[in-house]
Amino acid sequence: MEYRHTPVLLAEVTQHLSLNPGSIIVDCTLGGAGHAKRIADSIAPTGILVGIDQDESALTAAATTLRLGQQAILLKGNFGELDRLLVEAGIPFADGFLFDLGVSSPQLDLPERGFSYHQDAPLDMRMDPLLNPLTAAHVVNEYSEEDLTRIIREYGEERWASRIAAFVVAARSRRSLATTLELVDVIKDAIPASARRQGGHPARRTFQALRMEVNGELGVLESGIRAAIRWLKPGGRIVVISYHSLEDRVVKRVFAELARGCECPPDVPICTCGREPVLRLVTRRPVVPTADEIAENPRARSARLRTAERV
Numbered sequence: 015m016e017y018r019h020t021p022v023l024l025a026e027v028t029q030h031l032s033l034n035p036g037s038i039i040v041d042c043t044l045g046g047a048g049h050a051k052r053i054a055d056s057i058a059p060t061g062i063l064v065g066i067d068q069d070e071s072a073l074t075a076a077a078t079t080l081r082l083g084q085q086a087i088l089l090k091g092n093f094g095e096l097d098r099l100l101v102e103a104g105i106p107f108a109d110g111f112l113f114d115l116g117v118s119s120p121q122l123d124l125p126e127r128g129f130s131y132h133q134d135a136p137l138d139m140r141m142d143p144l145l146n147p148l149t150a151a152h153v154v155n156e157y158s159e160e161d162l163t164r165i166i167r168e169y170g171e172e173r174w175a176s177r178i179a180a181f182v183v184a185a186r187s188r189r190s191l192a193t194t195l196e197l198v199d200v201i202k203d204a205i206p207a208s209a210r211r212q213g214g215h216p217a218r219r220t221f222q223a224l225r226m227e228v229n230g231e232l233g234v235l236e237s238g239i240r241a242a243i244r245w246l247k248p249g250g251r252i253v254v255i256s257y258h259s260l261e262d263r264v265v266k267r268v269f270a271e272l273a274r275g276c277e278c279p280p281d282v283p284i285c286t287c288g289r290e291p292v293l294r295l296v297t298r299r300p301v302v303p304t305a306d307e308i309a310e311n312p313r314a315r316s317a318r319l320r321t322a323e324r325v
């Protein structure tokens with residue numbers, strides 16, 4: 015099947031990375047190389063693109079998009095292990111990092127991956143089925159009602175989280191929930207009919223929550239971006255596109271912390287903490303897609319882009 019994913023905020027990403035021929039750029043979420051192709055073209059002929067993805071099918075698609083001959087090093091792995099991956103890539107430092115978080119359109123659209131609430135498939139949702147043993151079926155059938163409530167509320171921002179968790183626990187006591195559409199039916203039963211008519215598909219938020227839990231998405235984000243900043247050359251930039259308020263909060267907090275300089279009390283005449291800022295914030299507020307981009311690509315809807323520069 016053709017790998018179709020429209021890159022989000024493409025012009026903004028290339029502008030914020032301030033690409034030059036010869037730059038070394040790391041795309042930590044390569045996907046189908048939508049952003050990476052533009053990056054590779056802008057840094058050619060001497061630049062190096064390192065592309066990382068934990069999903070084998072994304073890497074296969076990216077290799078076709080990028081064409082051999084372009085200076086690209088493609089690595090399968092999780093950006094939670096960025097130090098190891100960059101040592102493997104053999105680069106000395108990087109001029110830029112891109113993180114375009116979450117899932118790609120093909121991952122969502124291929125029914126057998128179990129991400130879609132429109133098509134029936136086993137409850138899987140793993141971006142890396144080879145290395146990740148945790149499936150959505152395990153979360154749904156084994157987690158306690160309290161944990162399910164917490165995950166659906168926090169990661170899904172779902173106001174009916176506790177009802178959905180209670181309905182899941184009741185349903186699975188009769189028979190394990192094995193497929194996406196079995197779960198969708200339980201979610202629909204849990205949400206009152208009047209509420210079901212608003213806010214898109216009733217299963218959207220719960221499916222997002224399960225996906226984030228299965229792939230440990232928030233856990234690796236902070237360590238990934240801290241590692242990237244360590245590898246950045248002075249003047250190099252890190253660009254992160256997030257699609258969830260919890261992700262954006264992590265990015266904002268880490269950037270703000272590393273952009274702070276001296277923390278001595280204002281009445282101390284000479285700095286004694288010696289703290290120097292590591293980053294300069296390029297975006298004080300997140301950049302969001304235009305209405306036109308959202309109309310053309312509804313998956314851009316919740317995107318927020320933040321950029322910082324290594325000082």
Ligand SMILES: C[S@@+](CC[C@H](N)C(=O)[O-])C[C@H]1O[C@@H](n2cnc3c(N)ncnc32)[C@H](O)[C@@H]1O
Nearest residue numbers: 021043045046047048049067068069092093114
């Ligand atoms: C939104 S897509 C990226 C799309 C890409 N920018 C493009 O334009 O084609 C996110 C990709 O990141 C990958 N991914 C998500 N979390 C990851 C992680 N922790 N480590 C490595 N890859 C990850 C997913 O497998 C997916 O292919």
